Amino acid sequence: MKISDRKQEIINVAAKLFKEKGYSAVTMRDIAQILDIKAASLYNHIKSKQEILVLIVIEIAEEFTNVMREVVNSNDSAIKKIERIIELHIDITLRDSNALACLNNDWMHLTDSDLDYFIKMRNDYEDNFRTIMEKGIVDGEIKNYNLDVIIFSILSTLRTLYIWYNKTNKLSSKALTDNMIKVLLNGIV
Amino acid sequence: MKISDRKQEIINVAAKLFKEKGYSAVTMRDIAQILDIKAASLYNHIKSKQEILVLIVIEIAEEFTNVMREVVNSNDSAIKKIERIIELHIDITLRDSNALACLNNDWMHLTDSDLDYFIKMRNDYEDNFRTIMEKGIVDGEIKNYNLDVIIFSILSTLRTLYIWYNKTNKLSSKALTDNMIKVLLNGIV
DNA sequence: AGATCAAACTAACAATTGTTAGTTAAACAT
DNA sequence: ATGTTTAACTAACAATTGTTAGTTTGATCT
Numbered sequence: 001m002k003i004s005d006r007k008q009e010i011i012n013v014a015a016k017l018f019k020e021k022g023y024s025a026v027t028m029r030d031i032a033q034i035l036d037i038k039a040a041s042l043y044n045h046i047k048s049k050q051e052i053l054v055l056i057v058i059e060i061a062e063e064f065t066n067v068m069r070e071v072v073n074s075n076d077s078a079i080k081k082i083e084r085i086i087e088l089h090i091d092i093t094l095r096d097s098n099a100l101a102c103l104n105n106d107w108m109h110l111t112d113s114d115l116d117y118f119i120k121m122r123n124d125y126e127d128n129f130r131t132i133m134e135k136g137i138v139d140g141e142i143k144n145y146n147l148d149v150i151i152f153s154i155l156s157t158l159r160t161l162y163i164w165y166n167k168t169n170k171l172s173s174k175a176l177t178d179n180m181i182k183v184l185l186n187g188i189v
Numbered sequence: 190m191k192i193s194d195r196k197q198e199i200i201n202v203a204a205k206l207f208k209e210k211g212y213s214a215v216t217m218r219d220i221a222q223i224l225d226i227k228a229a230s231l232y233n234h235i236k237s238k239q240e241i242l243v244l245i246v247i248e249i250a251e252e253f254t255n256v257m258r259e260v261v262n263s264n265d266s267a268i269k270k271i272e273r274i275i276e277l278h279i280d281i282t283l284r285d286s287n288a289l290a291c292l293n294n295d296w297m298h299l300t301d302s303d304l305d306y307f308i309k310m311r312n313d314y315e316d317n318f319r320t321i322m323e324k325g326i327v328d329g330e331i332k333n334y335n336l337d338v339i340i341f342s343i344l345s346t347l348r349t350l351y352i353w354y355n356k357t358n359k360l361s362s363k364a365l366t367d368n369m370i371k372v373l374l375n376g377i378v
Numbered sequence: 379a380g381a382t383c384a385a386a387c388t389a390a391c392a393a394t395t396g397t398t399a400g401t402t403a404a405a406c407a408t
Numbered sequence: 409a410t411g412t413t414t415a416a417c418t419a420a421c422a423a424t425t426g427t428t429a430g431t432t433t434g435a436t437c438t
Contacts, residue, residue: 043426044384106211143371143375145372149365156349171337189330232397233415387432396423399418402415403416404414
């Protein structure tokens, strides 16, 4: 069953509000007000507040999971793989920064199987990233620094791009990607 | 007026819960339950839920502000200044990761003058960081990549260290600092 | 024209929220 | 011993929360 236009509209408004104030601080009345309807009317389109969160978070998480699977199974060099992951994060950030903020800040408000599913995807993602880095170090493509520090420093930057994206729309997508790859891979010194 | 032991205990418990679920999702009854008292009893020690958040966030923010002022006014090289900032973030993360999580995730729930004060401190902090980087580039210590990308990639890593800290307590404070400096400054390739 | 359906509405609900008022009991100071 | 402070308590509040039930309206289809 496809998501109707109106339902998608509700999801988009919710994502924007969730980003600004966090899931718990946003009320159904807040969402409704922006759409110029009453809170009860939202329930003609969505099952619950929870469902909105699930739809926002899980879709993005699955996209990360799917692209990561492609990358990790490819025959590219470790560096090329990392570059593709950087591009993935930038691409999604430019396309839907609100949903990305929800994924980062509000995932813990998922419940039961949705929460389990999300955590499994996130763990798999990090494991795959680690696999890429490990092979890169073994192959001599990547310096032999502490693996946790390497993984964290890159992933944390990519994951929080959404915070920063608005400020720098001067930069084109391509220029952003190029600079980010240089800074993350080659350092600044 | 000093903060009493009991008050500090409340603040610490609150910070832990705020980190786990976010400010809005934590109730006064949640905080009280962990301390094995009733929610109303909290008000013998604190003025409001808001006050708890202010005490958590502002104190840490002021520490960042103060150390940054020292660093930026010193005669160190740009690289040495950056290293000192990295050490500052790691130090505070190891000392109080819960409060740091609040600062990152719940600052938007501050109100009025507290919110203004916080935002001013954060802007000043970023401006100072930018000043250090600009001078570093002019002096040829730092590569001439896009300034925004450089600033963001380093700051985002330092700011979200608290997410990651638990997982890697294998690493000593010194080893963590050394590796972080290497990765952030020299890159991984 | 009449039936159908989507999407808005009003009204209300039970639960939960932060907080206040007033009370009690123990520890401490005089 | 008596008065004072500290820190817990019970009880209650007004507001807000997500959600449901039942109704209305307008457009679309037959």
